[in-house]
Amino acid sequence: MSDERGEKGGGEAGPRRKPRRPRGTAPLRRSLLHVDARGRARMVDVGGKAATRREAVALGVVEMGAAAFEALESGRLAKGDALAVARLAGIQAAKRTSEIVPLCHPLALESVDVDVTLDRAGRRAIVTATARITGKTGVEMEALTAVAAAGLALYDMIKALDKGAAIKEIVLVRKSGGRSGEYRR
Numbered sequence: 001m002s003d004e005r006g007e008k009g010g011g012e013a014g015p016r017r018k019p020r021r022p023r024g025t026a027p028l029r030r031s032l033l034h035v036d037a038r039g040r041a042r043m044v045d046v047g048g049k050a051a052t053r054r055e056a057v058a059l060g061v062v063e064m065g066a067a068a069f070e071a072l073e074s075g076r077l078a079k080g081d082a083l084a085v086a087r088l089a090g091i092q093a094a095k096r097t098s099e100i101v102p103l104c105h106p107l108a109l110e111s112v113d114v115d116v117t118l119d120r121a122g123r124r125a126i127v128t129a130t131a132r133i134t135g136k137t138g139v140e141m142e143a144l145t146a147v148a149a150a151g152l153a154l155y156d157m158i159k160a161l162d163k164g165a166a167i168k169e170i171v172l173v174r175k176s177g178g179r180s181g182e183y184r185r
Contacts, residue, residue, distance in 0.1 A: 044103075058173060059129075125154055
């Protein structure tokens with residue numbers, strides 16, 4: 001008997017094998033804190049770290065056609081105020097990042113700001129998110145998640161006019177605080 005891929009199988013499972021440890025994980029363990037001694041994913045223990053003021057800024061771009069941009073800019077989208085919806089989606093997503101990204105710690109964010117700027121010449125919406133906390137771990141993932149969700153919300157609001165719209169360039173622009181200090185793109 002063969003399955004859809006042409007592999008033979010009789011419906012019975014063969015002997016169970018131990019999962020293999022990824023090869024060459026020793027050098028990675030020194031730089032990737034989310035990997036344990038056996039190369040398995042784990043959540044970082046931040047219990048012994050001191051709380052510091054942390055901030056992260058992320059940016060993303062939603063490119064769209066002329067009709068979608070005109071409707072977005074003029075506020076004439078059938079679903080309503082797309083910019084307000086995008087801002088709210090970004091804030092909500094930042095607050096729920098640990099539910100979306102498996103190894104993120106749940107954080108008590110102090111503030112999240114999401115802004116959407118329209119660029120007429122490029123027919124695009126530029127989404128910026130800033131997350132802040134005084135805590136033991138950074139807020140980069142929260143800022144990035146906010147941008148991604150705001151971009152998805154914008155896409156949802158304009159997709160009836162432009163299914164070819166594209167969410168692009170989601171990047172960390174800068175971060176401050178914590179052991180690694182400052183980062184600027």
